[in-house]
Amino acid sequence: MIEEFIAKWSSQVKKGTLSYIVISVLEKGEFYGYDLIEQIKQYTKLEVAEGTLYPLLNRLKKQGVVESKWVEQTSGIPRKYYHLTEDGKQVAKAMDLYWEELNHSLVKIKQ
Amino acid sequence: MIEEFIAKWSSQVKKGTLSYIVISVLEKGEFYGYDLIEQIKQYTKLEVAEGTLYPLLNRLKKQGVVESKWVEQTSGIPRKYYHLTEDGKQVAKAMDLYWEELNHSLVKIKQ
């Protein structure tokens, strides 16, 4: 029962958190979708479904946070690389502030 | 644009985070709904709508995380007090671990 609750809860925590993670990774440079999934797996041990990430990237693009460009490969399928826009970089900073405040609040509650 | 994005994003962050906050406050003792809204406002500066909290408490009750009891007041409307069940206390611990891990991951990404 507890495991099931945590499973559902952690899925809900991803709503919002996941975009923060993606944008934070993109602060480091350019990445393509499949690579982002691998990066997140390494950094967070979170499993991110493809059906979660690709729509998320499209939303971020539509909102002007990221931009993308197709890059042909000498072998294999072309990759769509994403990078932060100027607005995206400012969004990242605002997210940092919000997250820090939220964490500070939780520390206070836990005391 | 950035403000609007953060406004929508922070609403998404609440999904999951809010239940963590409520359960964390309830680790301190018994609270009733309206009081929880005030507690959260003080601890986190978050505005929690009544239409958000009451359904959340009902879900937590249905899932066996909290229990409630009506308490008549000498003056005014009776209050419904909530407290964690034994399962709820274990859920709280599991949430702490998950949250800590998530934060640690973000620190690594931000490095």
Place this chain on the structure above:
DNA sequence: CTATGTACATTGTTATGCTATGTATATAGT
């Protein structure tokens, strides 16, 4: 030739925050 990995994408389901609205009691201001 089959399985696995790489790489992008969409559809339908489910869960949750939020606005709006409703009910009811108590108190302070004009």
Place this chain on the structure above:
DNA sequence: ACTATATACATAGCATAACAATGTACATAG
């Protein structure tokens, strides 16, 4: 007496986002 505000609980309908399932396509290892 009337109005506004605060306290206290609750529901209906909307918007959003994660996820499983499914699909397409190329490449490589057994």
